Amino acid sequence: MTRRGESGFTLVEMLVALFLFSLIAMTATMLTASASRALILSDTALAGIDGFERTRALLAADLGQAARRPSLAADGRPMPAFTLTPDGFVLVRGGLTGVLPTVEKLAWGFDGTRWLRQPFPTVDGSAPGPATVLMTGVKAARIRVLTPAGWQSSWTPTRPEQLPLALELTLVRSDNRPVTMIMQVSG
Numbered sequence: 001m002t003r004r005g006e007s008g009f010t011l012v013e014m015l016v017a018l019f020l021f022s023l024i025a026m027t028a029t030m031l032t033a034s035a036s037r038a039l040i041l042s043d044t045a046l047a048g049i050d051g052f053e054r055t056r057a058l059l060a061a062d063l064g065q066a067a068r069r070p071s072l073a074a075d076g077r078p079m080p081a082f083t084l085t086p087d088g089f090v091l092v093r094g095g096l097t098g099v100l101p102t103v104e105k106l107a108w109g110f111d112g113t114r115w116l117r118q119p120f121p122t123v124d125g126s127a128p129g130p131a132t133v134l135m136t137g138v139k140a141a142r143i144r145v146l147t148p149a150g151w152q153s154s155w156t157p158t159r160p161e162q163l164p165l166a167l168e169l170t171l172v173r174s175d176n177r178p179v180t181m182i183m184q185v186s187g
Contacts, residue, residue: 051135055171056181058117058134062106063167063183065093070160071105072124082163082185084155085109088116089143089167092123110141115171137174144168145185
């Protein structure tokens, strides 16, 4: 026969058990919050790297296939094969053999917060089509071209089919870190 009071837990034992449970729950919550913050930070970093790598790959392909072909602007005036604009550049590039179109005109540019790539529907006489956002969180963009006289912030070709030797693109990200890419222009 058991005495009354020996069959259950005392109040002190219950308080100690609750205290230990709350410590375990608090530790688990802190670990989960920390893991969530780390996941968000890594996703943000990977998104920035993805945009940079996509930009680098497309820029290298476009500049590597630059064509010495002048074009016509939407208003019908002649445009050189490569044109620097206040916020970017326009170029004509050759396509892949056996794949249409055989030439394509592209605009690259900065709209104040994003770095964009914009194809033209036709090489001659059309306005650019819809833009593809390659990088977000861009604060500034600077473009220079390599000419026989050295690096220049402006481009005035002596012949309309003339291309620069190389292009330097510096994008300043929202964290104030600049990313510079230097690519050879083939043609």
